Amino acid sequence: MDVIATQSLSPPELATGEGAELRKPHEMIVMVPRSKRVTLTGRRIYNALMQVSQARLAAMDTMPAADYMFEAPLPAILRTTGSSGEDRTAAKRYLKEMRGLEVDWESTAPGDGVKWRGFSMLSEVAIEVRNGENWVSWSYPPTIMAALREPKRWARIDLDVLASLGTYAAVALYEICARYRDNPGGVTSRKPVAWWADALSQVPAGTERREWRKFKNERLKSAIDEINSETDLEIELIEHKQGRAVVEVQFAVRRKRVAPKLRQASDVVDANLVLRAESLGIRELKLEGLIKEFSEDAVRVNIEVLEKRAANNKLREVDNAYSYLRSLLRNGGLDANDPPVKKGSRDVESELRDETISASELTAAQAYAARAEAAVPVAEWVNARMASIREELLSLSPERRQIFVDAAIEELTGKGMMTAVISRRVAQGDVLHGMVGAVVLGHYARAVYGPDWDKPDTEDMFGMRSANAP
Incomplete structure (x- = not known):
């Protein structure tokens, strides 16, 4: 049984002292691309945009208009993601692609399935130069805006932790496991191996998948090792078999007693x-x-x-x-x-x-x-x-x-x-x-x-x- 720890429903606010914290709605944790490949830098940037937007929404007394544009300097966004200046050109290109990039947002809860199908990640995005510096302006579809402002259930995602992870599979897996950080059962939901392959992959769903054994050896094992060494969580793969074939997978999730030392706040x-x-x-x-x-x-x-x-x-x-x-x-x-x-x-x-x-x-x-x-x-x-x-x-x-x-x-x-x-x-x-x-x-x-x-x-x-x- 998938037991969810009760979380406070107070308005999201910007974390201080530690890394910038995103209270990510459960229905936005699993992002499966439909049309194009999603890059590691792109996923990090999207989380940073959501964190900035959530903090801004928390300061507003009412929900802004559907066409409200959030704004932030691109160099600051990149720093919160752990990206370097070399990623700036790629980031600009990816941001412009986000408006047309459709994804399926899935819940990790058993039986929930796809929450929102075919949503664009952003409704609008623009990049302009102000005083010699690139600034990003963006807006969301109304459903995403509402979820960010008042998430009913959410997972605490520290952007500094995500910045310490070097592969897309590690970032995607950490976000899923972070939801179960305080779960009394200590395990994620059981899902078919195909579900996990889609949830942890950058390529659109429906493309030819690697068989589970190869996917586990090529991507999953290194992602688990990276999470266990670089983050506040320890996770363990649990496979469920029918005969000799692995048909379903879940992960045991434990919070570390002593979290690893991340980058100092002054670095970001x-x-x-x-x-x-x-x-x-x-x-x-x-x-x-x-x-x-x-x-x-x-x-x-x-x-x-x-x-x-x-x-x-x-x-x-x-x-x-x-x-x-x-x-x-x-x-x-x-x-x-x-x-x-x-x-x-x-x-x-x-x-x-x-x-x-x-x-x-x-x-x-x-x-x-x-x-x-x-x-x-x-x-x-x-x-x-x-x-x-x-x-x-x-x-x-x-x-x-x-x-x-x-x-x-x-x-x-x-x-x-x-x-x-x-x-x-x-x-x-x-x-x-x-x-x-x-x-x-x-x-x-x-x-x-x-x-x-x-x-x-x-x-x-x-x-x-x-x-x-x-």
Whole structure:
């Protein structure tokens, strides 16, 4: 009996700290090509596109229109797949072929069979050069879009793990076995040998198959060895015979007690992080330098600070987003060029100077922690305030909301910040996220609540304080 472990159905989100995680719907695990051969690089790229799309969908309040185009820099996509720059030409060719490449999506559950027959992998795909770099835009058939946004059952696929596997059969087999990682029974479904040959092959179904004995010796054994040595799983082939002939196959799946060491996070820059940075005007090469110097986690946190800064027009304009981000990172989340963050009637830096041990005497880690802790009340209040105002924006009629969208577009255009990425998102109606969303929110908040909409009172943050408190 095929027992499926219960998984959380919370919205998919981007994994941090480890590899980029794809919550892959069960009905999309087995991909059998119908018209053309699928390459190893192509399958990796498709998984990376799905991971980027899933993270983007998780940030949206509603399902976007059927023709919504996702976007990402091609070099970042390739890095998440473990591919080199030499694969760029092949990747561009394969991406263009994906729209016409039809596949059958099959479930691994017993008796389910084909879930979706003859689906194109992508509805539309385009590659264009922006500032000397290749960018990919793509969309999905509505059924695939819905499955990515709200998968009912899914397998956790770590893209770093897939990048460590060097054959198509190993990648396809690992994805199937990953579904059973937490299965109490510890085995996959039993399937005919022909099913496994199709599921693990790059060539279209219906082509002449190798007999099972040869397929096992030529492809399957090396794939099993690769998975057992390079991933977090240990798998074992189980063959079921009728007489001397093998007719059905399944795999025992066990999670390793100690997972193998994969590539460091700094070696693979998250495509979503690159996308956010470039939307702010920070080139990928400069972002990589900051990640190497300060860590990807620190950069991700401070990118969010920079995005929210766009909503605060009472502070001076950020002329150089890269310099501003670097200043945030060097100063533990506080920009030395900005006015100090207020905490009641006293500022953060004053309180740090009043400590028995001054900030200059603390270690870098302690100083970072002290600044971050002191700034938390203000940041929490502002975040809650912005969330509340954003809900108000969502409740407006489209016509009323468009007034503030138009004002935001006019402001961004005047500042020379209306990039191709932002323009495309606005055209698609995605106006409440990222840079555009922050500026729209700012215009609405000032119109309704006045210029001090984001200035908290002391009591708002800390509750009632004594009248003679400092």
